[in-house]
């Protein structure tokens with residue numbers, strides 16, 4: 001008998017198991033949903049920024065550049081450079097929020113600031129090895145920060161690019177004077193020369209996700225604890241104790257011949273019905289015993 005748990009313990013085991021599973025599934029599912037949402041928001045933001053930044057570059061390329069390429073070679077203005085315009089505008093938009101960054105890492109950069117980091121090199125290699133691939137997105141770590149990155153390949157698709165990026169002899173003398181004869185040359189038509197790399201901060205949104213998940217977990221836990229206490233107390237008062245009393249009373253009846261006290265009358269409806277049924281059983285048992293005794297008495301008188 002000892003290995004069979006009593007009803008209270010059984011129900012509490014079931015409740016705790018169900019609550020734990022529900023808590024894990026709820027919190028885990030909610031976290032995944034919110035994480036996904038944070039990434040989506042970051043991606044939306046990144047796409048809008050990239051689109052507006054690129055619009056500036058395209059404007060330079062289609063409207064400004066054709067007018068200025070005919071200038072005497074020593075006259076070089078940075079404003080002619082498509083990527084210069086893009087970066088300048090982006091910098092003033094992102095302001096001091098340094099986690100929003102926009103760079104043009106290149107394998108052989110014109111501006112030393114555009115030298116590629118190991119992460120950029122890996123992305124550019126991916127674009128080089130896979131000409132059909134134009135874009136890469138994902139999450140990367142930068143120190144203690146998490147960043148969402150959106151990278152697009154930069155390929156030389158327009159011969160105008162080669163005006164400045166083929167050889168130092170062909171490039172405007174003013175540009176060579178400024179950037180040196182070794183930087184950003186030797187590019188070929190169709191070559192993947194670098195990438196646009198835009199990052200959007202993710203640390204704060206992800207922290208918000210964890211905060212929300214924490215609030216949900218605490219709320220669920222509070223509901224579970226209250227439900228557990230209320231259910232256990234109700235079970236104890238309405239079922240376990242009345243049943244135990246009933247069992248004790250029925251036990252006392254069968255062990256002694258003395259007329260037993262009235263059966264306890266408490267608990268949920270089913271237990272009351274059970275009590276009443278036992279009461280009736282006892283009454284008919286008493287009657288049967290009385291009849292038996294009456295039959296037995298005459299023989300007892302003879303002896």
Ligand code: HEC
Nearest residue numbers: 080081083104106109110111114154156160161164184194
């Ligand atoms: C008028 C000359 C000129 C033209 C035309 C030009 N570029 Fe550049 N490009 C430059 C200069 C100068 C820089 C460095 C700008 C800076 O200081 O950030 C640069 C920067 C870049 C960069 C950033 C990496 C680096 O080298 O520093 C990429 C990528 C690039 N150019 C690709 C192109 C492509 C593709 C085209 C054609 C659509 C093009 N450029 C047209 C002069 C030019």
